Amino acid sequence: xxxxYEWMIALRFLKKGKGQxxxxxxxxxxxxxxxxxxxxxxxGLQTSLVDRTVGAAPHITVLPAxxxxxxxxxxxxxxxxxxxxxxxxxxxxxxxxxxxxxxxKDGAIKSISPAVNGSGFIERGGVTVPVILKGVTDEGxxxxxxxxxxVSGKAELSGDSALFGKKIADRLSLSAGDxxxxxxxxxxxxxxxxxxxxxIGSEAGNGLVFLSLDRARSFLRVGGVSSIxxxxxxxxxxxxxxxxxxxxxTRVKFESWQSKNxxxxxxxxxxxxxxxxxLFFVIISISLGIASVLGIAAVQKQRxxxxxxxxxxxxxxxxxxxxxxxxxxxxxxxxxxxxxxLALGYMFVTFAGVNFxxxxxxxxxxxxxxxxxxxxxxxxxxxxxxxxxxxxxxxxRNG
Amino acid sequence: MADxxxxxxxxxxxxGAGNIxxxxxxxxxxxxxxxxFTALIGPSGSGKSTLLNxxxxxxxxxxxxxxxxxxxxxxxxxxxxxxxxNDRIGFVFQFHYLLPEFTALENILxxxxxxxxxxxxNIVKEAERLMERIGILGEKNKYQxxxxxxxxxxxxxxxxxxxxxxLIFADEPTGxxxxxxxxxxxxxxxxxxxxxxxxxxxxxxxxxxxxxxxRVVELVNGRICRSINxxxxxxxxxxxxxxxxxxxx
Numbered sequence: 001x002x003x004x005y006e007w008m009i010a011l012r013f014l015k016k017g018k019g020q021x022x023x024x025x026x027x028x029x030x031x032x033x034x035x036x037x038x039x040x041x042x043x044g045l046q047t048s049l050v051d052r053t054v055g056a057a058p059h060i061t062v063l064p065a066x067x068x069x070x071x072x073x074x075x076x077x078x079x080x081x082x083x084x085x086x087x088x089x090x091x092x093x094x095x096x097x098x099x100x101x102x103x104x105k106d107g108a109i110k111s112i113s114p115a116v117n118g119s120g121f122i123e124r125g126g127v128t129v130p131v132i133l134k135g136v137t138d139e140g141x142x143x144x145x146x147x148x149x150x151v152s153g154k155a156e157l158s159g160d161s162a163l164f165g166k167k168i169a170d171r172l173s174l175s176a177g178d179x180x181x182x183x184x185x186x187x188x189x190x191x192x193x194x195x196x197x198x199x200i201g202s203e204a205g206n207g208l209v210f211l212s213l214d215r216a217r218s219f220l221r222v223g224g225v226s227s228i229x230x231x232x233x234x235x236x237x238x239x240x241x242x243x244x245x246x247x248x249x250t251r252v253k254f255e256s257w258q259s260k261n262x263x264x265x266x267x268x269x270x271x272x273x274x275x276x277x278x279l280f281f282v283i284i285s286i287s288l289g290i291a292s293v294l295g296i297a298a299v300q301k302q303r304x305x306x307x308x309x310x311x312x313x314x315x316x317x318x319x320x321x322x323x324x325x326x327x328x329x330x331x332x333x334x335x336x337x338x339x340x341x342l343a344l345g346y347m348f349v350t351f352a353g354v355n356f357x358x359x360x361x362x363x364x365x366x367x368x369x370x371x372x373x374x375x376x377x378x379x380x381x382x383x384x385x386x387x388x389x390x391x392x393x394x395x396x397r398n399g
Numbered sequence: 400m401a402d403x404x405x406x407x408x409x410x411x412x413x414x415g416a417g418n419i420x421x422x423x424x425x426x427x428x429x430x431x432x433x434x435x436f437t438a439l440i441g442p443s444g445s446g447k448s449t450l451l452n453x454x455x456x457x458x459x460x461x462x463x464x465x466x467x468x469x470x471x472x473x474x475x476x477x478x479x480x481x482x483x484x485n486d487r488i489g490f491v492f493q494f495h496y497l498l499p500e501f502t503a504l505e506n507i508l509x510x511x512x513x514x515x516x517x518x519x520x521n522i523v524k525e526a527e528r529l530m531e532r533i534g535i536l537g538e539k540n541k542y543q544x545x546x547x548x549x550x551x552x553x554x555x556x557x558x559x560x561x562x563x564x565x566l567i568f569a570d571e572p573t574g575x576x577x578x579x580x581x582x583x584x585x586x587x588x589x590x591x592x593x594x595x596x597x598x599x600x601x602x603x604x605x606x607x608x609x610x611x612x613x614r615v616v617e618l619v620n621g622r623i624c625r626s627i628n629x630x631x632x633x634x635x636x637x638x639x640x641x642x643x644x645x646x647x648x
Binding site for chain 1: 448452457458477478481482484485486490492496498499500501509510512513514516517558570
């Protein structure tokens with residue numbers, strides 16, 4: 001293709017019609033830049049939102065099935081077997097060790113941590129403040145990204161130590177090294193030492209108090225664990241994975257982060273649709289621009305086409321000259337567009353003071369490039385048809 | 400028997416459709432001998448350019464037969480005609496019709512490019528040899544706008560020759576040039592015709608130019624008025640015959 005004379009003529013037409021070429025290339029480049037910039041920005045924003053929502057939280061939570069199975073009603077089917085309740089975990093998972101063992105084998109799962117959840121009270125300065133307690137292992141601390149977000153002290157849970165979220169620590173004026181008493185709802189009291197204060201960015205996260213798993217179990221009188229918290233490699237696959245595991249395990253239930261964040265997901269999906277609508281119209285306007293400028297070029301080059309046809313250029317070749325021009329304009333424009341999009345994104349993130357990144361993948365570069373090349377090639381079909389249909393004699397007879 | 404490269408029979412050409420029709424050519428029968436130089440003359444509107452375009456397979460006749468090299472060409476599809484023109488026919492037009500986006504050398508190579516793609520070194524050398532023969536080698540990297548009318552017409556002659564065609568059709572090749580340049584271009588075309596064993600068919604309104612050919616065919620009102628063999632009649636004899644206005648209304 002690139003060695004053909006049609007390609008040679010197409011490129012020369014573009015080179016010699018510099019003004020028009022520059023206009024179209026700029027049009028394509030702007031369209032691609034907007035496309036690339038918007039999709040990268042939206043992706044960055046979504047990644048950041050999702051990361052803030054579930055980055056330091058479980059993606060799938062394994063919970064006890066909180067209802068017993070009913071008896072099968074109806075006299076016909078009633079039998080002694082049906083009256084036997086199927087064993088189920090109700091408020092806690094007793095024989096929990098099997099789940100981490102099973103889940104560990106799945107490559108889609110990043111980390112697994114058993115947890116004990118409950119609440120307690122802290123009395124300080126004459127005020128009683130309720131707190132949410134979470135008993136976790138070291139793995140659990142990592143899941144909540146505590147080690148990297150310690151504001152003071154250290155991220156270690158041993159013996160009587162506890163880690164406090166920044167919100168609760170500020171409220172109680174606590175700092176690393178402070179000692180205090182923690183009460184449960186039965187009025188039992190244990191002594192804890194503040195080993196560290198963390199700030200994981202989210203409101204809910206910073207309201208937590210972490211204890212070691214064993215201490216929480218004895219303090220909250222939990223025989224097994226309250227839940228098993230799981231993080232997966234692909235955040236968006238969590239729902240599918242949860243459903244998959246739910247099928248094989250009826251004694252517990254699997255809750256994905258998506259099922260608890262429907263509104264966020266709807267907002268993200270609405271945002272994606274509006275972005276795609278904008279991008280669709282950007283492509284349409286690029287195509288119309290190219291079609292009209294190349295259409296004018298086809299009229300302007302009638303003389304040249306006529307003489308080429310007189311010398312033996314076939315209708316298909318005449319059409320190819322314009323199709324190749326469209327393709328070349330799309331390719332050059334989209335290349336410049338990606339560069340401009342990158343520059344735009346860099347400037348936006350650097351100067352607009354946003355608190356989310358500019359996230360792009362190879363797909364986000366390739367998609368607008370392919371779309372622009374496709375759109376400009378398709379747009380060139382209109383002048384190409386005109387070129388194919390031109391009769392050399394019209395040009396020769398009319399001078 | 401004469402070796403005819405073109406044999407046209409009962410050529411009619413009608414423009415327009417419905418009520419607005421104009422017949423330009425009426426039952427033209429014409430044979431062109433191989434390696435000859437034929438001049439088509441006639442007043443404006445006599446149909447000489449239309450006949451040339453029909454014979455050159457640029458404009459299909461409304462009816463009639465055109466046999467070139469023993470093969471019927473009338474009724475062939477557009478793409479077969481394009482290929483045939485590229486293979487066998489060279490064109491020289493009054494307005495040169497060079498592609499302004501290409502240099503002189505590149506313009507000359509275009510018929511080759513259409514046929515084979517990128518020209519190899521030996522073909523570029525051949526184009527340069529043609530340019531040297533025609534006296535425009537110095538202009539090889541110039542664009543249309545940088546050359547005089549005469550130079551442009553020489554480029555278009557070289558372009559017509561690059562695929563070594565059997566036939567060259569020229570429509571008023573000197574019409575846009577001053578007398579001196581026109582004369583030089585004509586001599587060149589005659590020489591080239593003789594050197595390359597091509598058949599030259601030329602439309603001209605200039606009687607002096609026509610008298611330098613082997614045969615003059617005069618058209619009046621879309622009909623062949625007379626055909627004069629210059630070798631047999633001689634220039635003076637031909638001039639005398641051309642004085643006869645019996646075909647004119």
